Amino acid sequence: MNKRKTQSKKAILECIQRTGNYGLKSDNIESELPQFNRVTIYRILQSFIDDGIIHKVISDDGKSYYFKCKNCGEKHFHNHYHFKCNICEKVECMDNNIDVEVPKDYKIEHVNFWISGICNSCKK
Amino acid sequence: MNKRKTQSKKAILECIQRTGNYGLKSDNIESELPQFNRVTIYRILQSFIDDGIIHKVISDDGKSYYFKCKNCGEKHFHNHYHFKCNICEKVECMDNNIDVEVPKDYKIEHVNFWISGICNSCKK
């Protein structure tokens, strides 16, 4: 039942650390780490989510992006948005918290906020 | 070059009208209208989007949902969120507008805001 520290987990974690505030798709990891199998990468990413190390966000074209968590423990909480620049294609995890009001008697369990546009460095 | 009013377009439009404020997935339409081909349904939905009749939103599990537009013309503008109830599975287009602030020199081109949780009728 004990988790094992494997080469693949180390390598994938390092990928994620290196990207800082930006997000990664699983196929980004695949091409950076071709020695590991696609299925393995999916499994490890899921286990990192379960451990509160990363969070997954769905883009406005249905792709999955993975981001480092900052202060997540057992439960993820991410009421912020993610911004994809349509020019440089970088995806940033934005710290601005969004307070959404849902109607009375609605209960929020999960949010997925995505914005696409032009980032500051691509704007002239 | 002229658009033609076909059986399939009429039937799909009626599906969408009937759902009111709720969203549909393309496979919902497929099963309601088995006489039409999958590809045709995708094509018609895309043409409705181009005409400003419906808008497409991506759920937090990567599925595409289609919603009636209220006042969209050439350009879509939808700074509202969509709420999926994890119990009854209905997806509602919510009218509350969300004002997001992006950092200086960022430009918003498109938003996709999704919330899942429990709706009022499923909550006791």
Add this chain to the structure above:
DNA sequence: TCCTTATTGTAACATTGTTACAATAATACG
């Protein structure tokens, strides 16, 4: 070092969506 079993690789499959091309049916026009 050896054993147990957590982890990985492989193959096969599912879902969602797209493309190319031939067949069909809306519409315009005589």
Add this chain to the structure above:
DNA sequence: CGTATTATTGTAACAATGTTACAATAAGGA
């Protein structure tokens, strides 16, 4: 109305993304 034009549709084939079952491998405790 009948016919021609071509917008639209159906079909098959493909691509991208993700999941599952099961056999092979390797992490780490004894």
